Amino acid sequence: MGPQRADLLKKELGIFTFVDLLNHFPFRHVDRTKLNSISDITFTTEFAQVAGVLLSVELIGQRSGKRLVAQLKDKTGIIELTWFQGLNWVQKILQEGQSYLAFGRISFFNGQPQIIHPELELLVPGGMAAKEFLEPIYSTTEKLKARGLGGRHIGKLTQLLIGMLHEKDVTENLPEPLLKQLKLISRFKAYRQVHFPQTSAEYDDAVKRIKFEELFMAQLRMNLIRSSRHRFSKGVVFDKVGDLFNDFFKNHLPFGLTGAQKRVIKEIRTDTARGRQMNRLLQGDVGSGKTIVAVLIMLLAVDNNYQACLMAPTEILAQQHFQTISELLKGVNVQVALLTGSTKSAARKKILNELQEGPIKILIGTHALIEDAVQFNNLGIVIIDEQHRFGVAQRAKLWQKATVPPHVLVMTATPIPRTLAMTAYGDLDYSVIDEMPPGRQPITTVHRYESHRSKVMDFIRTEIDKGRQVYIIFPLIEESPKLDYENLVKGYENVKAYFPEPKYWISMVHGRQPGEQKEANMKRFVVHDTQIMVSTTVIEVGVNVPNASVMVIESAEKFGLSQLHQLRGRVGRGAEKSYCILLTGSKLGNDARERIRIMTETNNGFVIAEKDLELRGPGDIEGTRQSGALNFRLASIVQDRPLLEVARNIAAKLLEDDPDLISAENLRLKEFLHYQKGNVVWSKIS
Ligand code: ADP
């Protein structure tokens, strides 16, 4: 291929090498291995290939309706072939009385089957009528098409390439016993058959093999990272449960722990006692009680003579954590401090000093915690609340604050579907709080059309008059902050018309406000100065106002499922019965209708996360890392869930038996992982 077209192939499809070309899989095949009898073609026939004699070729119609129509006849009937373009050229090459092979999409015109712009080949006597392979169709781009690199041409290149390859060029990377066990075809065969299968069964075999390989290699890589941390990392040791933990547990715990909380604490304790660094993801739906787990673990750290810190994504959350935790630890002899962006400089200086000297054992704060000026005496664990606001780089920065890296516990309230957790977070250890504290009243969620707004407002009034508080949330329109703002202000005026001062007070919070103003407005709501909070989604993360019992979400159809669920989690935190009202316009798309339906049917964050994954696909799920772990070419963690489970189990078992992949049959796995780009695993191990 000449340099210009090669360049275009790189730019348009990212195909630089033979390997890239091999990995540019067809998105479908058409079956040209069989001939159809014309009389067998029905309204349900999508594509057909027929062989017959060309009867007549006629130019008919005027101007734009002008077309070339030919009749092709086999033993069973006649089909029309029609061209609207290139008429002169086609007319010149068509020869009446000759035999042709015609292929194309079937349409019907006046009740007669026809093929518009068929692919046509002269049939030489005794020649092969049908193709040997299912014909692959490749994706391409307009630019490539214009330069003669359409899908068909790419197929020709691929065919040429595959013809040049031998078994040894596409080396097998899966162990023999595994191929046998799962009845997988060889890698070479799989690559050939994914492009040029002879039957659809051959194609299916190829797809299964390649999908498994993708999922399996990803699982192996993740497992290796994790197990290398388990085996080789250094970590501080929390091996004793001391006075603080015991005192708090026996004398100050305000409630009995749920089974899930106990289990998770045990998992973390085991993990932090081994002398290896813990890197763990803790998932628990909003309200599942992650804070108390964090508190107990921080006490464990302090009992072992280490400091602990807890980071929250916003100032107000950090403050709330500080209040809650100070209250919980009131009778316990441990020094807790709060450090945020707005800590005054004298106080800050004192805190920094005491952190470095050691008397402060538990530090709670925001991003300000990771400023370079913050030096710990001996930091043992970092707990990160509401993880998706924190980047990986920030986490790494914290690790540098101690010679032996502290344990890291990332707590997230955004439930991640199991399959996603396995693939995107497979290198982390993983704990789940899958049980709610007892006595929670489920939140009642209803869908109302905007036309019923005044009834909704009446309902809100009765709740407020009972002493409750209400959130009213407006969507963020990312493309237009200005429109957002106008929308919100309009909404605010509207709410105000229903709820006039001085009987009612409203807090308004939005992204355009300066930080302090935002905090001040939120605070007024938190301390019940205001009864209504009108806001864009800035409150999504974590404020705790147990007295708030109603969540109204305006234009709910504009929100994703996870987001709706997160928002709903702001209510139902107190003893009162809580409600979530999803307001929408009267016209709803199918997906939006489905989201609303799911919200009204379940409160279970994990069920919602699974549905979200199904509806949106993994690429868009919040909290998904840009790790490349999900960049599968064929596999899908939604559709191929069973295969993913198989791959995961086999990978785990295999590494248990042969953790360094040194047995003769596993060596090829090791070599393959080495060869793959971004060869993180082995550099970490060595
Ligand atoms: P989240 O997981 O969303 O951070 P929190 O830790 O804020 O949840 O807990 C939500 C509420 O549940 C808090 O008021 C907390 O005191 C309460 N809580 C937590 N665990 C229990 C429990 N085992 N029994 C009763 N209440 C609990």
Ligand code: MG
């Ligand atoms: Mg929380």
